[in-house]
Amino acid sequence: MAMEYFKSVEGGLLVDASCGSGLFSRKFAKSGSFSGVIALDFSENMLLQCYDFIKKDATLLNR
Helix, strand or coil: CHHHHCHHHCCCEEEEECCCCCHHHHHHHHHCCCCEEEEECCCHHHHHHHHHHHHHCHHHCCC
């Protein structure tokens, strides 16, 4: 459902505010529909968890 909502900005840069563990940030990045995805969260612990998940998924590195 979210991908359908963001269809009009495909190719653009997506900012996931309050990303939490980055579940949707990772899904958006894997879709290849955006030039980049920026994950933001107020909680440093959530950002660290998001970063850990990204490091474990080699397909997301250097995108």
